[in-house]
Amino acid sequence: MFNSNFDLEGHFEERESIFTVLSPEELKELEKARQVIRCRRNEIIYKEGDTPTGMVYLHEGKVKIYKEGVGGREQIIRMVKSRGLVGFRSLLAGENHISSAVALEESIVHCIPEDFLFNTLLKNNNFSLRLLQNLAQELGFSNKRTISLTQKHIRGRLAESLLLLRDKYGFENDQTTLKVYLSREDIANLSNMTTSNAIRTLSTFANEKVIAIDGRKIRLTDVNALEKISMLG
DSSP states (O other), X not given: OEEOOOOOTXXXXXXXXXXXXXXXXXXXXXXXHOEEEEEOTTOEEEOTTOOOOEEEEEEESOEEEEEEOGGGOEEEEEEEOTTEEESHHHHHHTOOOSSEEEESSSEEEEEEEHHHHHHHHHHOHHHHHHHHHHHHHHHHHHHHHHHHHHHSOXXXXXXXXXXXXXXXXXXOTTSSBBSOOOOHHHHHHHHTSOHHHHHHHHHHHHHTTSXXXXXXXXXXXXXXXXXXHHHHO
């Protein structure tokens, strides 16, 4: 990672940000305390086993959160979009990171120091509530994904992953092309399957006219069919 002089004045006041509940004084403190960092594509933000020193706020870009399993195989457990929070669970729990975070594209992150975070949580009840809600939403998502990844068949898992990417990142201007470009290995790691199974199933979906593939670009040509495949598992 490398420091950036990017001017982000006022960004924390935007509507989608968790920081909208901060007072003007707290926002000023945050502006002074944060460290703004630009990450290149495939650059590690933090690694499994690292000790967290603060909370990471993804200002711009896309990030994957993954955990290494048996034999070094990755399992992607969460995808993060702009204005998302990263790495705060371990910080709140007083634990080392149990997963790794990597930028999927050039991204800008704000590293928010531990002291500022905990002092603000103690003083600002609304901010504490927002963070609790964020944590609860993550827990609900993780529970739902665990069931899907362990009980659905390969087709259902892959269909769900494609719909997840749609919901998280949306479409390009054509309203069919996913606005995220993952390698086949990443798609497999998101869907709890081998890369060869992911490639084979994507090809099957393409033959069935459910999706269209152009390199890393994936178009969802029949969302209704994809939703049905995901639902049936």
